[in-house]
Amino acid sequence: MKVKVQTLDAKSGGDIQLNDEIFGVEPREDILHRVVTWQLVNRRAPARATRERSDVNRTGKKYGKQKGGGTARHGDRKAPIFIGGGKAHGARARTFTSSLNKKVRALGLKMALSAKAKNGKLIVLDNLDMNGDAKTKALATKLEKLGFGTTNLVIDGEALNVGFARASANLKGINLMPAIGANVYDILRHDTLVLTRDGVEKLEARFNG
Template sequence: VKLHVKNISGGVAGEIDVRNDVFGVPENPALLHQVAVAQLANKRQGTVKTKTRAEVSGGGAKPRPQKHTGRARAGSIRSPIWVGGGRAFGPSPRSYRQRTPKKMRRLAIVSVLSDKARQGSLVVVDKLDLTDSKTRSIKSMLRALEIGSS
């Protein structure tokens, strides 16, 4: 596989041969999806928690007699149907960790690099010799190389 090499002014400086085992891999959308979902899941904290009826303070005594009041039976004021009661089946802390094998992660990265090389989206620059470290010069270089939205 050959990639075009550009200089910092955007002109073509030549071509470079790259390895087929990195830039010649077929696209694998299912693998990319699996790795992306795993990475997003691993970013989640999973620290959400609500109190159940057992964890809310109070509610030990029976609020009213069982019979002869004309109202519904009630055993605790911390029941989920009462205001101030616990949450029924609320969220609890859990781990969203998904272990992705190293070979799968590498194959996903290689697959993306290969796809970008096929689309012509990869930019290889021969030298990054910047005379000054100014944002203006970097921005003009990126514009000349047609990188980004600037």
């Protein structure tokens, strides 16, 4: 698959040949759904358990007399009715984890990349160099000419371009990440996927390696 490459100044940067085994896979909703579900489940933080009566470190000595005190009968100070006592029917510890076959995860990423390429939502840039003009206003003007969508995921090579990262930090709808962080959920939830030449090379090397 041959795609046109643009520069940040909306000029032609030549062409690039994308690997059809990565950017030309027919997307399947069931595979994408499985991968996204797996990602979101593993992002959930574990639920911490509350301390119940058996977990509270207080004296086990009987509190008051069994009868004749004019109050309710209590065995010790760990009862939930007392300040510092254990929680009655407290939350249980829960760990949210899920596993997914590595081949399915890799296939899901290929399908997410292919879906953007198939729908015309893929933009390839030569690089993200700002040429000394790393200003937010200047970058916003350039992005309008490139046809960016409402939300855009920009994937660079091994490291992020510092000038572009600073200039785009205050721009709404621009998210930047290195190629190693590319994932199905972030790709699908953005309108437009923007890759640099280095980003394409790193993604293809990630599957071939």
